């Protein structure tokens with residue numbers, strides 16, 4: 001644990017230096033993220049923690065979402081596909097997680113800059129308008145095959161996105177044969193809550209399309225399906241989608257994504273995000289995340305909750321509201337080592353009641 005303390009401090013120190021460099025010279029937080037990822041890969045950082053997650057089993061904090069078995073309620077949310085980052089988070093004690101949303105064809109996403117570090121009430125947050133860049137589903141599958149992902153025993157989610165129902169269907173059709181053959185505990189997350197593309201949230205208002213997509217997927221596989229909904233949606237809309245989920249086997253909701261804000265709303269100059277707006281992530285989202293969990297608890301689904309989670313107390317609150325597991329993004333960027341602390345605290349909270 002003492003060694004870990006220094007690793008954590010070292011990580012925070014490097015982040016602070018890169019953060020300053022960004023503030024004074026780079027003005028594009030994506031460069032900072034890429035630099036961190038390059039260091040992680042070059043120095044094989046995840047391998048330092050390879051045997052570390054073995055401690056998870058002994059903590060007795062397992063959770064399930066239908067047939068999926070998570071050794072911890074903490075999962076990484078769909079926001080990254082840098083495989084060494086995913087390895088680090090799993091090795092540090094995430095019970096599983098979902099890989100960043102993939103579309104059918106290769107996409108460059110929005111022009112840069114499209115990610116910035118911001119302060120809300122003096123606390124660090126992120127705003128991004130990446131716009132779902134990615135290699136397209138077939139190249140993505142090849143990359144997954146070459147990665148550590150097929151060796152993992154924990155649940156691994158594959159998030160799908162698209163411009164239209166037909167594109168979501170194409171992505172699912174391309175992914176399903178591969179993931180059901182090669183991944184031990186695969187699940188699919190349907191991302192209908194991306195605020196950074198013109199059609200990223202349009203399925204929210206088109207429940208017939210969501211239903212058609214579930215039916216297409218169900219013809220191919222019985223694996224767990226998760227519909228990832230937006231905190232910007234109305235409670236009524238969220239309930240309509242949750243009700244649809246209850247009409248199928250093994251379909252649930254991931255309640256929470258980024259909240260759409262303009263650059264000027266968050267104290268940036270308009271051009272600091274190329275499209276003038278983006279999705280805010282980080283601590284200020286938590287109140288809405290808890291609110292959504294409470295609104296959706298009536299449906300008795302094994303919910304996933306995502307948005308603004310930074311500590312074990314918040315996770316306990318969500319679990320007490322009927323949530324099965326939580327997703328985390330910004331906190332993993334800020335301090336991935338905090339997963340170890342949160343798991344230990346959850347062990348104490350969940351086993352001494």
Ligand SMILES: Cc1cc2nc3c(=O)[nH]c(=O)nc-3n(C[C@H](O)[C@H](O)[C@H](O)COP(=O)(O)O)c2cc1C
Nearest residue numbers: 077078079101128257258281282307308328329330
């Ligand atoms: C850089 C970045 C990229 C993201 N990309 C995706 C994505 O591809 N698909 C998705 O469903 N959510 C995406 N998200 C949203 C996160 O999965 C998560 O729902 C959101 O950040 C709120 O959680 P947090 O407050 O713990 O960060 C992204 C978030 C960030 C910060």
